[in-house]
Amino acid sequence: MEYFLQILQNVISVLRLIHIADIIDVGIIALLIYKVMMLVRRTSTGQVAKGVVLVLVAAGLSEFFELYTLNFLLNQVVSWGVLALVILFQPEIRKFLEQMGSSRLGDLMGHPNAPDEIEHAIQQTVEAYTSLSKSKTGALMVFERKNRFDDCIKTGTALECEVNSELLKNLFWNKAPLHDGAVIVRNGRIVGAGCVLPLSGNVNLSRDLGMRHRAGIGASEHSDAVVAIVSEETGSISVAVGGMLKRHLAPETLERLLRNELLPRQESEEQKFSWLRNRLKGMKGGEQSGENQGK
Numbered sequence: 001m002e003y004f005l006q007i008l009q010n011v012i013s014v015l016r017l018i019h020i021a022d023i024i025d026v027g028i029i030a031l032l033i034y035k036v037m038m039l040v041r042r043t044s045t046g047q048v049a050k051g052v053v054l055v056l057v058a059a060g061l062s063e064f065f066e067l068y069t070l071n072f073l074l075n076q077v078v079s080w081g082v083l084a085l086v087i088l089f090q091p092e093i094r095k096f097l098e099q100m101g102s103s104r105l106g107d108l109m110g111h112p113n114a115p116d117e118i119e120h121a122i123q124q125t126v127e128a129y130t131s132l133s134k135s136k137t138g139a140l141m142v143f144e145r146k147n148r149f150d151d152c153i154k155t156g157t158a159l160e161c162e163v164n165s166e167l168l169k170n171l172f173w174n175k176a177p178l179h180d181g182a183v184i185v186r187n188g189r190i191v192g193a194g195c196v197l198p199l200s201g202n203v204n205l206s207r208d209l210g211m212r213h214r215a216g217i218g219a220s221e222h223s224d225a226v227v228a229i230v231s232e233e234t235g236s237i238s239v240a241v242g243g244m245l246k247r248h249l250a251p252e253t254l255e256r257l258l259r260n261e262l263l264p265r266q267e268s269e270e271q272k273f274s275w276l277r278n279r280l281k282g283m284k285g286g287e288q289s290g291e292n293q294g295k
């Protein structure tokens with residue numbers, strides 16, 4: 001018993017040493033580690049990361065077993081390796097800093113800013129894509145989330161209007177001046193058209209994917225955006241998220257996917273309300289059956 005009290009006292013004295021600054025410190029480090037891990041998972045960096053871990057483990061082991069020459073060599077590799085890694089991972093570091101810089105503080109909690117407008121934008125997009133798919137008209141739309149596409153918008157025409165299916169059909173009509181490039185949607189509103197997106201660096205993409213799809217996948221690799229594409233050749237609808245492409249989607253699947261990706265919180269709130277509604281119905285049902293029984 002005394003032993004446990006001693007442990008409890010030790011824990012309390014350690015907890016007393018923790019300040020708010022320490023919690024913030026640990027929180028920021030955890031966020032950075034999470035971001036780096038996500039980046040490693042999304043790119044081919046994983047293999048290099050494994051190599052780095054292997055070298056570090058080997059350096060530790062060589063020191064432990066007092067293998068001086070090997071340890072000296074591995075230490076040299078580690079110290080020069082930092083510089084080599086910065087050079088090797090320059091695109092990834094750049095991407096990471098770009099993503100950090102383009103995230104808005106208010107969005108850190110993941111709240112969509114205008115759920116009604118986003119909902120409207122999804123409906124209108126699905127309507128337009130159904131028609132564009134039938135007519136085999138190529139289309140490319142980027143739905144921003146936390147990361148902004150300000151640099152891409154500069155390559156096209158900045159707009160400020162609501163998403164409307166007729167407008168989308170007009171924008172992507174192959175004789176329209178803005179049909180080349182992507183439409184960018186921010187908080188359910190069109191903020192750019194005819195925008196050039198970064199192409200995917202993935203060399204394993206299917207050969208039947210044209211430049212439109214490669215640009216869509218590229219945009220989703222460089223950001224957390226959701227990209228919806230209609231193929232000009234086949235009329236097939238696809239969605240790219242995090243560098244992954246979901247192909248041959250029916251309009252209903254497109255709608256479900258966009259809702260899940262762009263309105264996750266709203267959906268869970270709807271679920272909460274439907275749960276509450278069901279509970280109320282159940283209670284009401286119980287009361288009614290009670291009344292019936294009474295009669």
Ligand SMILES: Nc1ncnc2c1ncn2[C@@H]1O[C@H](COP(=O)(O)OP(=O)(O)OP(=O)(O)O)[C@@H](O)[C@H]1O
Pocket residue numbers: 138140179180181182195196197198199209210211212213214215230231232233234
């Ligand atoms: N980097 C880019 N950013 C934005 N849009 C692009 C980019 N590259 C290509 N596009 C769009 O893709 C269109 C041409 O692509 P391409 O001819 O390869 O497509 P496609 O053969 O019709 O194939 P897909 O089946 O992918 O539509 C361009 O007209 C342009 O609108």
